[in-house]
Amino acid sequence: MKTAIIVLSDPKAGSDEALGRVFNALAVAFEYKSAGVPVQVLFAGAGTRWPAVLNQPAHPVHGLYKQVLDTVVGVSCGCADVFGADDQGLARITANAVPGTSGLPSLLGLQRDGFHLLTF
Numbered sequence: 853m854k855t856a857i858i859v860l861s862d863p864k865a866g867s868d869e870a871l872g873r874v875f876n877a878l879a880v881a882f883e884y885k886s887a888g889v890p891v892q893v894l895f896a897g898a899g900t901r902w903p904a905v906l907n908q909p910a911h912p913v914h915g916l917y918k919q920v921l922d923t924v925v926g927v928s929c930g931c932a933d934v935f936g937a938d939d940q941g942l943a944r945i946t947a948n949a950v951p952g953t954s955g956l957p958s959l960l961g962l963q964r965d966g967f968h969l970l971t972f
Contacts (some may be wrong), residue, residue: 854890854912857881858957862898863905874902875913881920881945892967893920894945894957895949896928903927907940920961 857880861873877893884891895902902923921937926943930953939953946955 854892854965854967855884856892856894856962856969858969859893859895859899860897860971862900863865864898871913873972874899874906875916877970878913878916878920880970881923882916883939885920885923887943891923892962893924894926895924895929895942896957897939898931898935900927900932900935900939903940903966904938905944916940916971928956930956 857877859874859877861870863870863874879894881891905911906913908914914924923944926945927937927939929944929946930950931937932939932944933954944954945957947958948956949972950956962969
């Protein structure tokens with residue numbers, strides 16, 4: 853069983869809900885990683901803003917983020933462009949060549965590769 857976790861929540865929302873979503877996404881990644889189950893995390897939509905926030909040592913989820921950073925495959929290139937996100941050196945994913953964008957992740961491609969999709 854392979855799982856891809858897509859983080860869409862917006863840290864600029866400033867809400868407990870957005871923090872709860874990214875925390876739970878990373879906690880699930882940690883659980884799967886600890887169990888030896890293949891897992892990938894990717895940031896899309898306004899969620900492409902999270903890496904810059906999570907890289908701040910004072911952030912409450914920073915430690916967990918560092919624990920699962922090796923599972924993070926990157927950020928949606930087109931979404932990072934739209935939302936002005938700092939990708940923090942993560943790969944920019946462009947597998948889905950949506951016209952008028954610089955490319956997005958291919959959720960269909962992930963499913964075809966046998967991944968279950970979880971969104972937060």
